[in-house]
Amino acid sequence: MSSTRTRPRAALAAVALALAVVVTPLTASTARAADLDDPVRLETGHIDTFNLALNGDNSVRLTLKEDVTGSHVLRTPESVELFVKRAAHLENLPPAYLPAGAPTALWYLPLTQDQDLIWPGWDTQGVASYYGSDASVDIAVSAVDGPGEVYLWSADTWGAPKKLLTEGWSFPGTIHQGFLAHAHANWGFTAPGTYQLTANATVTSKDGARTSTSNTATYTFVVQPLTDEPDPEPEPEPEPEPGDTSLTIDGVAGHYHTGGVAALTAVPSRDAGSDHYHWFTRASEADGWAVVDGAHGATYGFVVAGSQQVKAVLYDGNHEVIAESEPAAIVIDDHGSTPGIGPELSVSLPAEQGALAISVAPEGRTSELSDLTLNAEADRYLSEGSITGITVTDTRPGELGWAASGRVRDLVTVEGAVLDGKYLGWTPKVVSSGDGRSVAAGAQVAPGFPDGSGIKGWSALGSAAAGASTGTAVLGADLRIEAPTTTSVGDYTGVVLITVI
8 A cells, every 4th residue: 555644634635545456366156256245135026046147158147137236237146145035934823834844834935926026037038049948957056055945836736746856845946947037935044143145057958969067166045044133242351450451453354355455443441641552554464563653542544455464553742651451363265265455546635725636556657637616516526537557367268258247345534434445437448459359348338426335336437248258358447436524634545356257
């Protein structure tokens, strides 16, 4: 991260922003890990859980299709969390209408839609153009990791249970269709908690000449407990000896993701009559401590770019140590998809001048934002600029195609004030691409002020179609910031994370 300035607090918010562009190619497995980072939770609505689609080479892809956030939105299964509300729990269900061995109390998702619950089913018709509507399909759920059983069944004309799985009434099992179709069923979960279903699908044309087995995908269902368990009472902290002051650090998370922010607070055991702090960092126990420039208060915020240790020291008026905290471990865990840190951007708005400038370092790329000024309604700060030079190189055989996405989690000052990443939006653009390449920019994403998520979540930056993707393309985006007038004074830093799959 670039160094930041410190200034006395003023009445007008001052914003300085440092954004590092991160580009990393992802394999299918690491893409799934990245999706699990921030899954989209679906709590109601029509969902084709097992949805079949065609790749550019007519192989089969297992996806998820939902009509909750839009019409026929395709998602990777790993990017979605299917939430089964406690309202789905029913007791004393008639045994005559239940699968053999199923309990009469279940979290029950019915065959016909309940507007207050998710309505999961499956749709295999998306591969009909190549395999024919009379093709057969087997959707195989090979494993279930969860606290209970997952039942799947239909009903005959008289309401009696009808088996849908070739092996039995509950997963693991295989859904067999003799022709491509869209279907729904009864689902039953026997216990609350998180269930992960591992699945793939095999499609075979009627004459047997064409067949394809899809990718293996993981589907997550979260079944809500009937009551919320209260948090256990914390163990009381021992009282310090009279005259002694101890120092602890609050706000340390169990782990962080690259580009996330840490906001830490030094907490003395008693009022020591001083608020003069210094914060120190080191990469590991084998390294020496380095003082953090500008971090002189009880709070310290920073962008997490690597695992490290942090400590706080409280001083008196003579700069004698009053108390020193134990080192706090800042641990990065990107779930197998750690990106690299790329060039940095910086932007500032001095409280005295209201000027805003942005630059890109260190490879000589530059970018400027307009002055951060109030809009006509005086209800937000506005700024515009751009990023460029995000280069995607594809040398894989087969012209497989690719998609690039980006996000900004949050921005933070050294004093720990956080500017939500949702206040940033962008309009992606294709700066350049090779001859014969089919590269398209992602859709515009508006800043999330006052409502919305901006580019805080993964947003499409650009893509290349299968069959015309090999070579080099350069992507960029026009940036727009809409920040609230309540933004705290300070110099903010953050990172733009980019993934390419």
